[in-house]
Amino acid sequence: MTTTPRILIIAGGLTHERDVSVRSGRRVANVLHQAGHEVRVCDLDASLLPTLEEWSPDVVWPLVHGSIGEDGSLQALLESLGVPFVGSHSVQAMMASNKPTAKGLLASAGVSTPAWLSLPQSLFRQLGATAVLQALDPRLTFPVVVKPTDGGSALGISRADGTEALRSAMVDAFAYGERVMIEQFVGGTEIAVSILDLEDGPAPLPPIEIVTDDGSYNYDARYTTDTTQYFVPARLDAALTSAVTQAAVQVHQVLGLRHLSRIDFIVDSEGSVWFIDANVAPGMTDTSLFPQAAEAAGSFADTCRRIVAFAASGR
Incomplete structure (x- = not known):
């Protein structure tokens, strides 16, 4: 291995946070390039595996935000390939x-963490949104924060001060995943x-x-x-x-x-x-x-x- 490792940065992907990921990747690549490293940036697409095989980087830095970039999926792939990478192992990331x-x-x-309740979209479809929301009232007191259970960059997160606002917030959150978390506002x-x-x-x-x-x-x-x-x-x-x-x-x-x-x-x-x-x-x-x-x-x-x-x- 050289004294200055060759670095492959993975950025982009088909997540809601693609733009942030691309910007993150470019910034880190520029910083490392200026420090004398040989750096490439690769999207999370069909070019990734051929690039890993042909270029054989010393270390990979996954900077894909949200979904498969942070839920352990990409990390598990890199582990199976035996490629050293920046960040947590797959199980811990998940x-x-x-x-x-x-x-x-x-x-x-x-x-200490605020009280929470996590529910899948399928529950609302099977039981009816109104019935479920009415049943939630004794569990958590308004205001609450509604967020997708996975993902980052604060996408799909909103505060609800009452039942109607909660209904709207959950619709917004379900746009980013099949499961939401309702958390007590602090x-x-x-x-x-x-x-x-x-x-x-x-x-x-x-x-x-x-x-x-x-x-x-x-x-x-x-x-x-x-x-x-x-x-x-x-x-x-x-x-x-x-x-x-x-x-x-x-x-x-x-x-x-x-x-x-x-x-x-x-x-x-x-x-x-x-x-x-x-x-x-x-x-x-x-x-x-x-x-x-x-x-x-x-x-x-x-x-x-x-x-x-x-x-x-x-x-």
């Missing part, structure tokens, strides 16, 4: 990317903690506070508007900073993640830290949170170099 599964594992480990400050897990084990990067005009960090707020404010590091006191970063490391370890992750929380008005989501393939665009945290810790470019070098070693 568990982390499924929101109810991740929440269940973490709740069992003592991590008000507070949105905090994202990126984890870098290399030679010395998992370590948190500076936490980021996200502030939006309407308090909704949805897809538009993340990628298509300039109204979102990011505070790096987050405006938390020392005790809360310690609490949220320790919680992020715990989540990363309980879920068995590898190399890097981004863990999202809400810190409520009483200072309680609530786990919301775990991301096994964090976005790497100009407005994405992992690059901002890496830059605040020193250098995003250096972080990328360290990640690919460590992953190329097969660890």
Whole structure:
């Protein structure tokens, strides 16, 4: 193996998050190319397997967001081919990317997470949407957050303050998958903690506070508007900073993640830290949170170099 590994970045794919994935792939490719690496970007299509065979990269960095990019499918393929790659193993990626599964594992480990209920679209078709929604009222109190059980970039996520809004929110969420999760809304400050897990084990990067005009960090707020404010590091006191970063490391370890992750929380008005989501393939665009945290810790470019070098070693 050369001292500077040849890197194949997989980006794109036929997911709802294709555009974000392509932008992530291009940015990481540019950073690594400028660092002297030989880098190729390949779409998740029929060209992938021939490229892997013909070019024989030292390490692959999957940057496909959502569905098969994060649910363990792509990771399982790379494992079967014996190709070193950046990110978590297939089983761990599958568990982390499924929101109810991740929440269940973490709740069992003592991590605080809002109450939730996960339902398939088939249940609504068989029992009737009105009957099911009426039965849900005692389980969770409004407001609630409705989201697809899989996927990222906040696609299909909305808040519902009543039954009619809940019905509409579930229709929106079902557009992105066959199963939705209804989660108790917890008000507070949105905090994202990126984890870098290399030679010395998992370590948190500076936490980021996200502030939006309407308090909704949805897809538009993340990628298509300039109204979102990011505070790096987050405006938390020392005790809360310690609490949220320790919680992020715990989540990363309980879920068995590898190399890097981004863990999202809400810190409520009483200072309680609530786990919301775990991301096994964090976005790497100009407005994405992992690059901002890496830059605040020193250098995003250096972080990328360290990640690919460590992953190329097969660890």
